[in-house]
Amino acid sequence: MYTSSLSSLQRCNLVAWQDVVAEKRRRQKAAIPNEWLIPPIEQGRTNVLDIPISCGLLSPQEAEITTTSDVYLLLGKLARGEWSAVDVTTAFCKRAVIAHQLTNCLTEIFIEEAIQRANELDDFYKKNATVVGPLHGLPISLKDQFRVKGHEASMGYVAWLGQVAEDDSALVKLLRQSGAVFYVKTNVPQTLMWGETHNNVFGRTCNPHNLAFTPAGSSGGEAALLAFHGSILGVGSDVGGSIRNPSHFCGVYGFKPSSRRVPTYGIVNSLDGQDAIATIAGPMSTSLSGIKTFMQSVLAAKPWRVDPDVIFKPWDDAGYALKEHGEGYKLCFGLIWDDGIVKPHPPVMRALECAKRALENAGHVLIDWVPHKHAELIANARSTFLADGGADYAAALISGEPMIHSMKLDADPNDIPEFRKPREPLTAYQLWQLHKERRELRKEYFDHWQATEDVTGTGRPVDAIICPVSPYAAVPHGEKRSAVYTLVWNTLDCPSLVLPVTRADSAIDTQVLPHEFRNLDDQAVYELYDPECFHGLPVGLQVVGYRGEEEATIAMAELVDAALAT
């Protein structure tokens, strides 16, 4: 379906990889209209979130459009003709380009094409007095993995530059049919399998809350863009936390559904064919309404017709109405304060306290959740991801570009972290044994979950789990380690929705005394905490639902969000 050809010059190594990158960067720069260039930011400035407004490039209407967080609101204005698709698209294109100049969050930029598409939608609207579909005129940003017809999807690999998609990825096709407008794709780390965002083609993406900090990864470009309101709804992907950590680090909403509900067919990927712990596509947004709108529109478009891995299951109204969860009255949440592997920082602990208090005030019950074999679940996932002994990465690095072993600003290229060192590849039979182990671990976990029926007092097992996304808020470049709080839900295949809860506050979140460290990560994370350094950064939490309960998880996250807002 898709072509996949390395440019022949590069294949013969007649062109150095650095030249290929330079040429790509020139093309990327040329995609930005000159009149949208902003002056360099002043030295020493770290938080750049107010620049889109202060730089004076946006008209008052463009500022109003892009400051809108609520996707329903925006879609309503589009559907009623209050804002045209061209107005909305132009505004987000402008703001996205400003975001890019400050954080380096974009990969592909196609403004003209977006505005032309918006024009067509406006014409349709004028002619027919109705919308094309539920997403009529909505600009949607895409992680670089998603193929958009006519554009590259290099995923930051030099070798993959020049491969122009002949067709949209399945999800892109469905969103397009529903009326979406595509305008930019967003940056990722080399190999994708890293919690920060930096590669040899597009370079490093910074966190707009503090440029010295990472937006996390792998959907880091997406999160940086959303935090900037350079997008209102984006699509990321998550195999270990790649939607959730960036959402948390940048203060936006992000949702990783269970596998097989949102199409991933036709994306470019790392470790492609590794299906046991699947790469999952999901929405990221400045509002929960963006998350819900995305899931409803995708499921209304019958994704099982276009992706052979998506299950035949439409949006479940009963699930969203929490029919199996007492219709949302007196829910019981399980709270994870500490997974026993890495103890969270004070701002994260306070976020959990906020959530507990808010939910109790709203009449819900909270019990402490006992993490069951999280370390084993994580070890199984890691062994699965490393089963090829690095063959997949090696194949993608044929251009000669170096493997990135650290995301630090002053990285020593010879300092290879443990999890990136060459491993003995597994046989297919050994991989099958890992699959068996995972199945048993999952069975134990869900039995553990069902057994909470005896202690919730609701007659039901725990309705959802609330837990940290990460032990810390955003960290300086190169300091992100340990995805234990997110990866565990990939191994279990549970839906998990990240929502912003609070901000780190140096006055309240003072350092605590050291505990007995469980491992080197735990110690390093403890030592990383400095109340001043983290001050002001967003802190989110995960609302984790039972496997397959996407609709109920969204509904419960709405309850949590509402409780936190009161």
Add this chain to the structure above:
Amino acid sequence: MYTSSLSSLQRCNLVAWQDVVAEKRRRQKAAIPNEWLIPPIEQGRTNVLDIPISCGLLSPQEAEITTTSDVYLLLGKLARGEWSAVDVTTAFCKRAVIAHQLTNCLTEIFIEEAIQRANELDDFYKKNATVVGPLHGLPISLKDQFRVKGHEASMGYVAWLGQVAEDDSALVKLLRQSGAVFYVKTNVPQTLMWGETHNNVFGRTCNPHNLAFTPAGSSGGEAALLAFHGSILGVGSDVGGSIRNPSHFCGVYGFKPSSRRVPTYGIVNSLDGQDAIATIAGPMSTSLSGIKTFMQSVLAAKPWRVDPDVIFKPWDDAGYALKEHGEGYKLCFGLIWDDGIVKPHPPVMRALECAKRALENAGHVLIDWVPHKHAELIANARSTFLADGGADYAAALISGEPMIHSMKLDADPNDIPEFRKPREPLTAYQLWQLHKERRELRKEYFDHWQATEDVTGTGRPVDAIICPVSPYAAVPHGEKRSAVYTLVWNTLDCPSLVLPVTRADSAIDTQVLPHEFRNLDDQAVYELYDPECFHGLPVGLQVVGYRGEEEATIAMAELVDAALAT
């Protein structure tokens, strides 16, 4: 959850495998009440289906109970108290034991326990004037793979004898909660990955329509038992045709759902951990009502709670009502006359003609289905199954029992067929490449399916496909080759329901002239046909639905069955 320990004597090879088998056979024999033994059958007799009645062992009521094919009818009589659970259980136990003496279809036999369970159900019924669940008092037979607490699940491996299940498999647990009575388990081939039924522990199972013929496999014991009315509803499993070929060979109904709807957690299996083309559990029955009852009861029992691989999707009433298929009016079926790999025998071609005529008479439309890359789909599945290079089989054969290389009565143990010869094991990375290939093949196939929208005249793609189960009716022991007509739907993960259509008739199904043979299998299959030899054997067809449409597939199979009956 389950113990798994080879008896230590055997582990030390202090006991020869033959002695372990002899002891097991003694135990099996002892499980049959002496008064239920029947005299040896007369020499030269091949069809033994009338013996259960003619042997005089069954009372008139037992004959009536066991002659019932319709599971609704039987459940109704149980629910109204017309027949007690003990009456029904005793009748099926008796008839199953007769079946076993004639075809060697059983592995585990536990009559006392079954009758005790039936007694408890009767007591409950008397006390509460209601049933325990939707399957109250229904005897259900199980393929040997399903663990039943307190019994072995050796799957015909000597090394696995003596391992007593400490718990039921997840499916068995759900069926038990719904009121089912378990009484026997049924025979399988060594390794399961074979289309006939023979192993070193329990020996060979014969087809009751003709003892010189195989009931196919791997759920061969189950099909032989059902054909005998020694069971009304059984559970098989299918990774390449193991429910469907035996159903077809023995003239009963069998259903392979899509993956992830019926729990398989806690079964014993071959190639365990091979999840790409999953082992699927499904019902086999003497009636379509048995198939539907099974699926409805299992899905009503919330199987996603007990099996981490089962998707969260209850029985879909709208699917069963064919809402997406014009509510069942003027359906369009795609008909596969010949998959281009192996040309079917005349009785199978005639079954297709019968179906076509019957459906056209009922107002439906039939078009010829163009098989798309069936050979590639089959090659992908075979490579996947062989990815471990035989490591899984080797581990199971540690008792010293020989690998069975042929199911022929006069097999030469040194004659190893091509697909059983040792293969180079694949690496995990190579296996991932197979997964990618499978995904692309599936995508192409479903696009091919969707594209039929333009030719059906219904405004919809083809509603279901009708195709042979196998190129032939049942074959003599050792002659089964090629599972191409069934395996393709495993690779595609489509639901497929086998229903009996006709019987081979030497007067009509005369030999046809040879065609240009496509391969050795095609030629061998052609040469195997002899109208006299196959005379009277049952012939079934598959009704294949779109991936995930279990309910619609059952509904469409009911339409086909009804059309054939008129």
